[in-house]
Amino acid sequence: MSRLDGRAAIVTGAGRGIGAATAKRLAREGAKVGVFDLKEEFCRDTVQAIQADGGEAVGIGCDVADAQQVERAVAEVAAQFGRVDILVNNAGVLRDNLLFKMSEDDWDTVMNIHLKGSFLCSRAAQKYMVQQKYGKIVNTSSTSALGNRGQANYSAAKAGLQGFTRTLAIELGPFNINVNAVAPGFIVTDMTRQTAERVGVDFAENQKLAAGRIPLRRVGQPEDIANVVAFLASDDASYVSGQVIYVNGGSR
Incomplete structure (x- = not known):
């Protein structure tokens, strides 16, 4: 029996990168997965990969910043799978720039x-979790929460998610809902490729330089984050809540 048999999960931003790896890992653990991304076609590869591996998944186009779309999408998962047990708030974008160049649109x-x-998805999902007296919410923060040049917007958002995580753990704990966050370091994704391009560095060279600064002497892969999320989404982590786990190869 797998750790997540009978559970229904939602992973946002699951069309690629960390979100796709997480959706696939939760499915391998036995969960039925609602794969969310901005457009339904962005979900297709992840859904097909899960189904090819014998899992069950549905792809749903959803702008997580739109309350009506979020409510509709979460309700669709609940209707199809009968419940909502796990929410992974992973959707994210980069709009990097130095402060004096950053526009209001970059910030917003x-x-x-x-x-x-993350607020809208958590608010929508917790209704089902509270009724069930069971749930797991995992938010994706970042080591950039500690500050990173050219990422005032991203760093502030990721730091905010850590306070959000701890607050939800307090509010939802009495309903047997665990809320935690993972804070990835350097992970090889399209987003880190974009960061390298922004500063004019070859991506392969950027990875090599980053690995040299990491105690484990390697950069992370999306599966490294998915593995930790799978633990936090399982009953193995039933007494873990309000925590931010840095997954960064030992970096400070």
């Missing part, structure tokens, strides 16, 4: 997707 876009999106 990042805040809306990361922070407002």
